[in-house]
Amino acid sequence: MTDVLDQQHQVLLTPSPLQRVGAFALASLARVSHPDQLTADSFTAAVATMTRHLLATADVAKAADLGGFWLGASYMLWPNSKINPTARGKQSPAQRRELITEWRALPDPAVWPAAPCAYCDRPACKWFGKVDIPLGVSVEHRNTTAPGHEGTPLCYPCVASLWAFPYGASLSGGRAAAIHSWDDAFLAPMTRLAVKRTLAKAQAPPVKTKGDPPWYARELAVLEAVRSYDQRIHCGVELIVLSNSNKEQLLRVQEMGQPIAEWLRSTTARTDRRAGYRTLVAAQASKDASGEAFLAKRAFDDPAAVLHRTTAYLLGRVSAKRVLPAEVSGLAPLVYSYCIEVLNMDEKDVARIKDLAARLAALLGQDSRPGPFGGFMRANAKGGDLYGWFRSQSVQWLLKTRPAGMPRTLLPVEEYRLLFDDERAWSHRRLLVFAVMEALVEAGWQPKGSAEEIEDIADVAESLADEETN
Structure with missing residues (x-):
């Protein structure tokens, strides 16, 4: 049993892009460079940091109030969860904190399902659904699963990685946008930068934005990330945009192929290619979008x-x-x-x-x-x-x-x-x-x-x- 408990504190990378982004976000919160470097203590500390951020919303009346960042994000990420129940307005701050703490805690081994984690195949700690898995099926609607199944089985490190995913994404306009790549050396610094920006945004006063965002702003963010990288890019770069809210369920994945990602990086790295880049950018512009934004869009599609x-x-x-x-x-x-x-x-x-x-x-x-x-x-x-x-x-x-x-x-x-x-x-x-x-x-x-x-x-x-x- 000791080995099984130890596994509930060890993060493994899986074939799920969302889990991978979240795993690197956990590593960033723990101030290590790779999920492999997470110890049981640093993993626990990273999960505790995320829980503390949610607990801070217990004293906030509305998402638009100072300190309401994660409450506002929760409607898009974790609808109908312990942080945003329908009866939230009638709960005291103490009751809210108790529910949030219970939600994010490791379940008692006595209630673990006898099933492997759907992501990493290690023992699962609980059945999970839409509340914790972006675009997963609600645990109340299980007419397509075998009897006794109450959701998707996940181990604690994998569900914690999903909880950490939004830290490694840009949260705006009711959607989460994340950069993913199978090149871990590229994914690590990109996720680290995203975590830094998300933490800063969460601590800043709420800002109301007017009008639509600039055309292809998310694609442009990927282009800028690629051009800022100082090593060779070995895999394609994906832009994942999702919403898990009850109002809009969205998942859009675009891939910038490895050849064009590496070529774009070379326009910064190679002197002979820097000179013409501004002209190339100017050539892509339209009346609606800037040249770099349109270059980013065309690089994808x-x-x-x-x-x-x-x-x-x-x-x-x-x-x-x-x-x-x-x-x-x-x-x-x-x-x-x-x-x-x-x-x-x-x-x-x-x-x-x-x-x-x-x-x-x-x-x-x-x-x-x-x-x-x-x-x-x-x-x-x-x-x-x-x-x-x-x-x-x-x-x-x-x-x-x-x-x-x-x-x-x-x-x-x-x-x-x-x-x-x-x-x-x-x-x-x-x-x-x-x-x-x-x-x-x-x-x-x-x-x-x-x-x-x-x-x-x-x-x-x-x-x-x-x-x-x-």
């Missing part, structure tokens, strides 16, 4: 859109400034690395596209008028005839003077396949547009012509930018 939107932004700059933007050169390390590391383009394919872009820049650069460059962009638009454009320009490539060392064929078979037969043909075309602009900027080419011709190239750029935005 549409990584290819980051490349497409960046190209559209540069074409929009052509429209606004009537020149090829110098920012293209600073963006090059970001764009090419993104295509290879995030979009999983083969390095040889990227090199072929750059070689093709060099030939196109040599061809287009022989004419200072903006028309030929505008024709290339127009052919690249949806509905444009890029193949027909290449067919006509291949003749010009043969007739005009070519730079030394460049082949006679403008569009070899391999490059043709990348632009027209590959499943990522659209992304390859967008990369080609970027690479052509880069090559022209490096060559010092700028469109020169009449006002009407400049206006025509601007109109083409605007149409392409609008196309990528919609």
Whole structure:
């Protein structure tokens, strides 16, 4: 029995993301870096700290009052629990404290169910339901379980980890948002920071917020966490948003894949990628969301859109400034690395596209008028005839003077396949547009012509930018 009792004070990491976040939150409350370092005494002390926070609400009349943070959070986290019963207004502070203490205490071994913990397979200490398990089924509704079951069996360390989960999350707008990863080295400092912020918020005077939060604020928080990390990220990063309230039951999980998470981190860690990051961010902005917020959103649900939107932004700059933007050169390390590391383009394919872009820049650069460059962009638009454009320009490539060392064929078979037969043909075309602009900027080419011709190239750029935005 001694060994079984000892297990009720030992935290193990399980396959449950909520339990894992909570386990690291317990470690943070105990001021150790990993759940493995929790002793029986430090575990008990961490649970006692959480209970003390709840007991502090016994003297609070309403959640909006000073000190009512955990009372307010409890309606979203632990509805109908001992901290917020229907009859709370009729209870004395002493009665509230007694109920809270009883709720959070280790049950007497005499009443433990003869069942293993659903999370870690060690002996469970009690049957639990929605009050303690986010989005679990109420213990009053058990018509789908075997006779004698009164909920989900959990051991004390696992249910304590679930109690600790909100410390490792951001609590706002009636929802809890947490960052999770299977990379423990990343999860530990992220949870530690979340615990620090939650404790500070719990102690601060209540603040009433007006209006909706900024667009994609939770996704942006993940992006900022990833970019602030100083080690390689080995797994994807999940954003978990949930509500366990009686008014709204919600669970939304989004994953930022490991390749893009590590690439975003590299935009801080690598000098050659820092310079263009601000331009990349500016390229993602919309009228509703900031550039970084939209970059965060696309990092979760549409990584290819980051490349497409960046190209559209540069074409929009052509429209606004009537020149090829110098920012293209600073963006090059970001764009090419993104295509290879995030979009999983083969390095040889990227090199072929750059070689093709060099030939196109040599061809287009022989004419200072903006028309030929505008024709290339127009052919690249949806509905444009890029193949027909290449067919006509291949003749010009043969007739005009070519730079030394460049082949006679403008569009070899391999490059043709990348632009027209590959499943990522659209992304390859967008990369080609970027690479052509880069090559022209490096060559010092700028469109020169009449006002009407400049206006025509601007109109083409605007149409392409609008196309990528919609």
